[in-house]
Amino acid sequence: MATSITLKNGDPVKINDHVYCSPSWSIRDGTPYSVARIMEFLTAEDVQPSYKGKGKEPAPVFTRVRLAWYYRPSDVSDRPVADSRLLLAAIYSEICDVAQLRAKCYVVHRDKITDLAGWKKRPDRFYFNRLFDPYIKKEFEVIQSNDVRNLPTDIRDVLTSRYEYVVAEKEIVPDLTDTLRNCDTCSNWCSPQETVRCDRCKSFFHMGCVQPPLNAKPTRGYGWTCGPCSRAHEQAVEGHDVRHVPSPAAKPKSHAPPARGRGRPRKDRTLAEKEESVPVRHFKMWPFRYFGLHTVAEDTLDPDDLIFPRTTTRVGTKYQASIPAKDCARDPDIQERGGEATVEVLSLVHDMSDTQVDELEQRKTRLTAKLNLRSNVDWLTEAIRRFSEAYALDQDFSTVNMTNVFRCEKWKTTQTRYADREWDDDEKAAFEDAVLTHGAELRTVRDEVGTRTIYEVVRYYGHWKNMKLGEENRRRRLLGSIVRTPSKAHASCGACRTRDTKLWWKAPKGLATPVLCDACGISWRKYADLNHLRPIREEAAAAKQGKAEKREGTPLAGSNSKRVKTNGSISSTPPSTASNGTPQHRCLACHKYGSGKVFKCKECQTRVHSGACGIVDPGSIESWTCDLCQNEKTAEASLNPDCVLCARPKRERERDKKALHPPADSFLRVCKPTEGQGWVHLACAVFIPELTFSDAKRLRIVEGISTIPTHRWSTRCTLCNQVGGAVIRCSDCPEEYHISCAWSRGYKFGFEIQATKAAKREPSASVLFNGVSGMMHPVVRCKEHEGSRRPIFDICETNEYGETALQVYCNTYKQAQVAQSHALLRKARRLDHVLEEKDVSATAGLNGHGHGAAAALLVADNDNGTDPQCAHCQTSFSPFFHPLPRAGAFACHRCHFEGRTQMPLTNGHILAHGLGP
Template sequence: MAVHITLKNGEQVKINDHVYCSPSWSVRDGTPYSVARIMEFLHKEGTTRGSTPAGGSSASAKGKGKENVGASTNGNNGNHSFTRVRLAWYYRPSDVSDRPVADSRLLLAAIYSEICDVSQLRSKCFVVHRDKITDLAGWKKRPDRFYFNRLFDPYIKKEFEVIQSNDVRNLPPNIREALTTRYEYVVAEKEIVPDLTDTLRQCETCSKWCPPPESVRCDRCKHYFHMGCVQPPLIAKPTRGYGWTCGPCSRAHEQAVEGHEVRHVTPVPKPKSNAPPARGRGRPRKDRTLAEKEENLPIKHFKMWPFRYFGLYTVAEDTLDPDDLIFPRTTTRVGPKYQVTIPAMSTARDPELEERGGDATIEVLSVVLRIPEDEVRELEARKARLTSKVEVSSSVDWLTEVVRRLSDAWLNDREFSTVNMSNPFRLEKWKKVETRYTDREWDDDEKAAFEDAILVHGAELRIVRDEVGTRTIADVVRYYGHWKNEKLGEENERRRQRGPSYKPETNQVSQIDIDSDEEGSVVKVSTKSNSSCGACRSRESKTWWKAPKGLASNVLCDSCGPSWRKYADLNHLRPMREETVAAKAKTGDKREGTPLAAAANKRIKTTGSSQATPPPGPSIPQLRCLACHKNGAIGKVLKCQLCGTRMHGGACGVLPDPGNAESWMCDLCANEKSGDPSVFTTDCVLCPRPRRDRKNKDPFPQPDSFLRACKPTEGQGWAHVACAVFTPELTFSDAARLRVVEGVSAIPHNRWSTRCALCNHAGGAVVQCGDCSKEFHIACAWSRGYKFGFEVQGLKNRKDNTAPITFNEHVGSLHAVIRCKDHDASKRPILDICETNESNETALQVYCKTYKQAPIKQSYALLRKARRLDHIIEEKDVPSPTNGHVSPPDAEPHCHRCRTVFSPFFHPVPRHNSSGSSSSPKYLCHRCHFEQEHPQANGHTELIATSS
């Protein structure tokens, strides 16, 4: 007699029915329902009553025994009050793989079961094998219908094909009969399915059955042989692409070759396989009555399972044993390939080595028990003075080190008063270098980076370590424990202050009255609420469902809520989900899947946190920019694949290209990889020459600072991006990519000779504070946390030739500004370096494109450099005034256009081309003459060739 259980929604389920299963929403937050098959009903744990007889139950028993209704989920104390149920799980493809699957009705079977409470069963559903469905399209249109054609094993984490046992023909009659009478489905590897579904294969030598892994086929006569029945026996099968011929076929071929009777063999068609035909996309059969029959087809179960593994690593005769394991298996790990050969250990001991277990081989932490009582009181007094501070009074590391140092002082006959804790290091017996006995304090920047990374990545501490950048993984793990305890302590203190009558507010739901069911997933919205569905944005729904995390709203309408829980599919979120799946594929992140409460060693290995990962949403892994100290999505914030430095692309002159975000390298690493000679002279030409000792010969800037961003200059030099942008005389030949820095020689001499107010060193080019007269190096100002940005100033009058810009709501001219910490930044706000406008361009990009672009269309690089050098020489050779009049020029010629007196030779200007009525001859230097004669020159190579 079949036993039925009545669910909360009124449906009755029995053994071998398929159901939705899920704990309360607070436990399984954001995850859809799990699909499972009922294997047996169990009484309350600890009772002596047995379970339901489920060994040979069949789904064909539907409709029988409806009068024997068991206890409902509220439970009673009758003979049929079952409180637990054993479920056989089905997986969704997204639970075990990152492959996007568009079909929300496709499942993966599994030979894996768990015991759950009956209260976790939600409603009934139907799961059928693909080959038993005639009209798949019509099947998927009906609610609560699923299908499967593959099986996933959670232990070896591999997928297998599932075929009907009646389709397996290549077996001996006794084995096939035992397989087909017990099991409905056979599980095997994909490559062995055609061999199992072929006709019975027998060896031509011994006339016995040829198992596929142990047999070989002749390539000429197409007969099968055991690899041990041929002479000589075959050790292994032929390599893929090669054939094998039996002895008679080989001799016949040799005789044909000797008799010159060789002809091209007519290709033998491939024997027709009896495997079930592949399902095509043709017109399906529209038979509704047949579809209803397919839901109730009887399924054979043996010991509660319809599956049996029969693949590459199965011994066929073991199928006859009813107690043989039915689980999928893989190749054994036995033999010299997998087992290590350990050499014999010598029993002779080196007499020079200390015997283990003595005082010379152990680290003494405390000898308090050996100290006399009068000295113990003195030790306790000294210990109390050393641990008087509140922050160390309960520190295990501190107290352990205090006792160790006091014990060491007593063993060496020293006074306890000589012991102090000023040295944070200690030399352990088995280490060559000193180590810390307590944690190094975290500074404010490290704490901020840690908390930002925790907010984005959760408990993925290795990613958090990369975000912090200055700590080891051990430091991050240890600090995470202290930080979490501190947050819990603060929360408990707030609760104590609020009192016992305080009730926390509902998560992000404004004006919603919670009226949850036992699952805790349904909320009823009051008439004052104006909430909208987080998927379809609908504002009208009779019942509102709690939405998973990551959506625009925390409620779903009556159509989207059940759709997500049952099918893990929201059509409105499909584009968003595809982006999230692509992002997760790069980081290796997977969604926590079923089973619900399995042991840790039996669950699918995931990289997520302990809680269920929220459904697809707009959350994308982010990185912290070293220029603006703000987080940004991967692709906008780039990370060098060699040194790990991170910054917005707009802050280092990188044009957006999401396809190359993972392979991006900073300019210094790219230059180092290319092997250019300038890799050894990467010091910034605008900063003072660094003083390095012999131990520290690393010329590269540290990757944890924005000063790692450097650009090449004219003349095989390098300059920090910050120094090049905030030095007014410098320009870029390509302002979009911030390459190449020009104009270093145009910086006035007094800026090079002035000492920096921060480092007190001369040699680099200084700039002035935007609000005072303090002068400093740009790199020194950045290292000390000065404010860098761009100030928008209005145009003073119409004669102002400064190019105006429009940046968000600001209109005017941009000015690069550096402010020291002595000034109030709120009076004159400035734009941040990485602040973006409507075109997603940073303020640094807009400033450089507008004011830092060199005139490359008017001249070429060598000519621009020569003009700057001429300007410097002209400033040095300005004649001194005499009585208010300028002294007459020298007799030697000079160019009347650029006024230079340095040229290989001068070209006289014809009289009819010269302007004015002066009778003195006029000349053009060789460069100006070349520009006049060749106005369409594209580069400086023509000038060099002509002058040479």
């Protein structure tokens, strides 16, 4: 039996080598390769012993291979794992075709690698330190068998001579790696399952060796002391010699290997090649066995003992059903199954000679001229049965015919059909309609068809489903052939957007395009990571252009990886062009050319990352439309796109006729609707602390404009020198300005995480972002403070889950309490709060003979007896009116708190907002 073969790519592999294995064609569909270890090579006779080869002793052809699988963490859990080289071992094997083997790779245990960083930088290198059992769905620790010390000498020698690794639960690993434990009473070895330890003398005892014997270990949180230690303690207590001095908590002893440093990877290639070629002990083709909580140590000496992981057994009254005894008298007329009278031989072909088999095949082709019957399972089964009956009765095969469709079985008194009669068109239509309505409820389908028995419906359902699956597979293969040869004029890689490649690979679902270039396709197949080659490409592009800064962008859906923190000012990286010279899109929020999902509005050409605009389900990246452009068609909000939180400059008359949109080449183009059907800049809604979102994931419906303090509206902006709109204060100086003014002048926007004290920590308000934990605060810095040492996270900077800093902040702090009240009720409560504050201030103004705005609010009737009217929207309906600098002029509550008091409104603005009387 040979122990090595050569793969299609030229790599020679032998037994116990690790290889990439491609899934079968039916389930391939862009999935990554599987990693496995070769256990043995098999021929056709090994797989099927009855297989008869042709010729005299032909050379063995290995068509099958037995593989021991490794799992990726993403295959067994939804938890994101950033390390694409980490695997999970398994005691599970399958037989596959040799043609499915792709290339050779290397898998080594974590403890055998001295330089993990250097190991992961080399191609086709993986490591593992845990095992996953696919049957009980549980993970176990994997340690080297030489590290197991707490075992008798004979058991330990057998274990280390046969197996390289030991599989055990995490809580039992310290007990196995500890020194040898013997019972202080009988001096025999103490197994971890039946051992108890004295808390005073630290000696070990069998639970049956102590007096009185212990039935179970002490409950967690309680201790146990032996008899001598208990008596000594009692004598000390009686003699009043006990001093209750609290002893320092002893740190539990650990026998785990020391932690390795995370320095620069070594360049010792000889050491790496030596580590990957270290021989591994195997016993019956497996390098590890289970030795955990549910193992009897003496069973290890038995070479036939099962090595699979075990769990708590479900044997006992707790897991058994209590069924009362019942006398069941068997009907004497019913013949017992399994006897000679009921067993029917369906085939005797294995007893026929080669001449008889050839004659049977020739006669079988003459029984029918229908090609579909020759491949029908029911027809072939009945034909072989009839030929077998003729062979058993020594009759000639020419006496066999298939004209009679009925057969008489031994255990039935009536004849039955060996094949169902053909279904007509009406029955097929009724069957498909019933399946479409009721699904696989075949008894209901039988009632809908009406002309068939349940047995016929079940059999036809199997044939019908097989036919549908065949059509679907043919359609997939057709689509796969189309995808494998894309048009070079239109195809681009779904990961790196390149159009120049020698070979196209099928991409996984969820990417912008259905294909990957050669480099990304190989990276995805081997490591299941689309970002594997990105750092190499970024460094090459930076070196080519003389720039050291890396690109940032929203990660792809295939894998999420951490981004480098940027603490300095925003700087742009020149766009890298593809082979045809088309530049990539630059996000207007972070001013960087990201290789992730940068969406571009098909109407106004606004470009922004999905995480900086609240895009959750965009559909197609080419058909995305921003909120303002979409509102022009739906008219769900105002047609005036001006931000209600920013100051309004004076416009000329001809510009008043039509509202001007914000510039499309700025992040200020990204606006969100308010609860009053107005618009605000997304940057204004995020960086003004009083505002919230009714849907923080999509950053939609801004609420709380009426809760903004009055001093924000009345303070003059230091940049535009205008009063009106809401201002904020610089994080490092008392300068105050509008959000839009600060953004237009290139001020630094970001988020700072401040550590909270333990006494004041609020778990619900703390965040963990890229290893920094604390309270997240929005920060706006002037250009004079760009050199501040306090680090801040950029708007589009992402964490390991692919969430931007803006997303994390809004989801944590900007979500309105939608589950507690309706949107209209929340708005009414805020208005009641404003009214209460105004009433208090008005009362204070009257008592102090004040002549300010509070006193003017109480003017309900003018001297001429007419109701007050808003000078901007001409409405006379408002909870109260705010005085304007002009004598006798007022503004309604809505115009005042939405910032419309600084400029006259046009009739078009009034009609668009519905502010008329």
